[in-house]
Amino acid sequence: MYSNLQGTKHDFTAAYNCTWPHSYFRAHLALDYVIPDRAKPVFERIFADYRRCRRKTRLKIIDVGCSYGVNAALLRTDLDLDELYAAYLQPSGSLSGRREIEHANFFRNRGLRDDIQFVGVDPSFRAVRYAQRLGLLEAGITADLETRDLTIEEHGALADSDILISTGCVGYASELTFGRVYHASAPSRPWVVTFAMHPFSYHGIAAVLRDFGLETKLIDRFRQRQRRFSTPAERETILNAMATLGMEDRLERTTGYVYASCYISAPPGEAL
Template sequence: MVAGPVIAAAGKTRFDDIYNEPDPRAYVRRLAPLEYEIPHHAQDVFRRTRTDRSAADGTDAPVTVLDLCCSYGFNAALLNHHVTLAELYAHYTSPEADALTTTELIEYDKKFYASRRRADATPVIGLDSAENAVQYALAAGLLDEAYAENLEHQPPSSRLRRAVAATGLITVTGGVGYITHRTFRALLECRQEPIWLSAFVLRTVPYQPVIDELKAHGLTTTTDPARTYPQRQFTSAAEQRGAVEQVLRAGDDPTGLEAEGRYYTRLYQSRPLRMKDSQK
């Protein structure tokens, strides 16, 4: 997620106080009881997409991934390590972790992740305007580069531009709605290599403006409207009512989904047109 000025769906509970803490423990304590699970569903999707993106180049070179709205680096942890989201929740709520200072937790995490590093791990760049969060993920070894920038309000720095130029895949699980097409435009204007995008987007959030922006930069977007992925439980009846209303306004049916008590997402996959055509 991002900190600072953001655009969020009306009625959606905000968790600004946990997104930019010195370490992930408060984040986990707040979201785990709500069964925040979208990174779990993204884990295999992002791994498969990374493999497909590498194959599209016809080389064995590692694909650099940019995780957008990366927060404390959980998507990077799940992508590059033998670990599940449930294990991360248990890790950060354990008595051992609870007894540590932030500095000690960083050292604890370095060993934890190093012992679980996958052989197919690839470079991950983290982008989020929550500076404490991205710096923690960098210090713990989850990110190879970290950028605390808000592209909704300012252009990317020269360092970020260079990083995006080497990126082959952009991933995002929790950010769309807090960021808009402006962020995607800024990123795509930096690219030098073909970029793919995998985005999990709440059904309450209009994604068409982003799809249109991607199309303007030569990317085509597909989704399976019948396939949904749960994100988290609602925090209140009021939040649920707001979500149901937004889904109905979007022309979707909340029956069995938001009407039952959770936010749901869809997966959108975007590819350069020439790559899509070459794979037919």
């Protein structure tokens, strides 16, 4: 975690590794966490570009910091995040109960597409297990790759991937994780599309990806809302950190939301 933010950045960790996702959705809705929803059309646009460029239809996506499979749920169905919040949190919502079969049926009935497969990477093993059992994730790697290397089996699960994506995770995961994950799938030269909340820097991750021959672009027009500031103190700390790094903060100052920058990495000449 970015050291200047420690103690001030809102702490969601109690909700990360539960058997069921309800407290995760409750805690995130409270701060109007919207980044997976805002990122969805950007990811879809990049998936379409990638399919055209590589002439592929079936995609294998690695989601770094996959949690309960939120990105997989959004990108493999027509659901939006508000519908997920309502399904989990309304007393009569389809996902308000704790029966696995009902959760699996909910996503299956929403036409869970199988031309996009997801492999999740997240140390929150209960969250990953939930997403795997429901069929949102094909496979899950429940390791903290900040602290150890991949096993041979985990390496195999990441092979032949097409695109690495990530939302809400840079800051927890650094170039150590991204480097290890990319190394495992480097022969297929996947693209990497990441939303990094301000003020987290992407320099280290971009540098590691450059060592694999990827060019990283910051795409300003794809910048999106992540969530509301939790407190005036958090707002102050984040704005100060952004100023120190020379990051433009016009949107944060106007809206009361903290934003995430979008970075796209690909072999030169391939993306955008």
